[in-house]
Amino acid sequence: MDWTLECDACGATALPAGLPGVCACGQPWLVRYPQRAQTLVDRTELRRRHGMWRYRSWLPLARGEEPVSLGEGDTPLLRVAATGREVGLEDLWIKDEGANPTGSFKARGLSAAVTRAVNGGARGFVIPTAGNAGVAAAAYGARAGLPVRVYAPATTPAPLLMQIRWFGADLVLLDGHIGDCGKAARAFAAETGALDLSTLREPYRIEGKKTLGLELALQLNWTLPDAIIYPTGGGTGLIGMWKAFGELRDAGWVSGRLPRMYTVQSSGCAPVVRAFAEGAERCEPWAEPWTVASGLRVPGPLGDRLMLRALRDSGGGAIAVSDEALTAMAARVARLEGIDMSPEGGAAVEAARALRERGDVGAGERVVVFNTGAGWLYRSPELPPP
Numbered sequence: 001m002d003w004t005l006e007c008d009a010c011g012a013t014a015l016p017a018g019l020p021g022v023c024a025c026g027q028p029w030l031v032r033y034p035q036r037a038q039t040l041v042d043r044t045e046l047r048r049r050h051g052m053w054r055y056r057s058w059l060p061l062a063r064g065e066e067p068v069s070l071g072e073g074d075t076p077l078l079r080v081a082a083t084g085r086e087v088g089l090e091d092l093w094i095k096d097e098g099a100n101p102t103g104s105f106k107a108r109g110l111s112a113a114v115t116r117a118v119n120g121g122a123r124g125f126v127i128p129t130a131g132n133a134g135v136a137a138a139a140y141g142a143r144a145g146l147p148v149r150v151y152a153p154a155t156t157p158a159p160l161l162m163q164i165r166w167f168g169a170d171l172v173l174l175d176g177h178i179g180d181c182g183k184a185a186r187a188f189a190a191e192t193g194a195l196d197l198s199t200l201r202e203p204y205r206i207e208g209k210k211t212l213g214l215e216l217a218l219q220l221n222w223t224l225p226d227a228i229i230y231p232t233g234g235g236t237g238l239i240g241m242w243k244a245f246g247e248l249r250d251a252g253w254v255s256g257r258l259p260r261m262y263t264v265q266s267s268g269c270a271p272v273v274r275a276f277a278e279g280a281e282r283c284e285p286w287a288e289p290w291t292v293a294s295g296l297r298v299p300g301p302l303g304d305r306l307m308l309r310a311l312r313d314s315g316g317g318a319i320a321v322s323d324e325a326l327t328a329m330a331a332r333v334a335r336l337e338g339i340d341m342s343p344e345g346g347a348a349v350e351a352a353r354a355l356r357e358r359g360d361v362g363a364g365e366r367v368v369v370f371n372t373g374a375g376w377l378y379r380s381p382e383l384p385p386p
């Protein structure tokens with residue numbers, strides 16, 4: 001394999017043999033590709049391929065290996081003029097990750113993680129989830145023919161739980177939040193040998209999420225937006241995109257200033273927003289987290305240091321919005337644009353409005369917000385539309 005693992009916290013390095021977890025210091029491994037050189041000829045060739053794995057030369061896939069894939073990636077990047085007028089932005093775009101096979105951006109990370117794990121000898125998986133990651137793990141585990149145990153809060157939206165069961169995973173519901181589910185998942189992994197697919201506890205979900213940034217650059221004809229607004233729970237998408245933009249710049253595929261990265265969280269669970277405002281390098285766990293945007297209900301993210309660095313290095317920031325505001329915005333955008341917005345996507349658009357109002361984002365700047373999942377996965381069928 002022509003990549004290595006590096007700990008950004010302590011500087012340790014390791015070979016990627018077997019099933020790596022985290023560094024001995026407890027922090028995540030990041031994948032580095034010192035032996036790969038990307039040329040502009042390679043950039044042109046990408047347009048002949050399809051899906052997330054068109055970027056295989058940027059991903060942890062060895063020669064001769066085939067990915068565990070369901071056709072993830074190539075999600076729409078849609079200009080939303082009507083929504084832009086409402087929030088005061090002339091060049092607003094939505095990257096709609098709800099179009100992925102399992103209904104969310106989690107398909108990207110779990111495709112990469114399961115691919116690497118299968119080739120590393122995994123015989124089963126376990127994952128804690130706020131919803132979408134569990135659906136993706138169940139689906140990609142089924143695709144690989146391996147068992148999956150999923151721990152989820154009992155308050156997870158029912159359609160997400162139904163999808164996890166539908167793909168054949170062993171679903172265990174717990175009282176509490178995703179942190180409690182993470183403890184149960186680690187105990188199960190220690191007891192059974194199942195590979196823990198928790199956010200950043202293996203190095204490859206970041207690489208799958210990195211394709212969010214690679215794909216955005218391709219869709220914008222190898223330019224990058226001025227600002228990206230990203231709903232953030234565990235943070236792999238934010239970390240992965242910032243990693244991708246640096247790699248694209250180093251390869252000469254993009255030039256100029258990289259996008260300002262903005263995190264949005266719910267005011268009911270905003271550890272990254274609080275740490276950013278306080279100038280801290282790490283997050284303090286959020287007491288009694290609650291939000292209807294279940295993907296944002298992560299009280300103590302392992303990747304906090306990497307997220308905060310990306311926000312500061314990019315010149316971006318962090319903002320919290322209320323559940324009432326994000327829910328109303330998700331419904332409003334659905335009616336204006338025909339995009340099935342998740343609560344997290346509603347949070348991103350509401351954050352765009354708030355950032356414009358306080359002057360962080362200019363009216364004429366190109367801004368991309370992420371709808372990280374399909375809204376139908378959060379809605380009980382008996383509920384009337386808002």
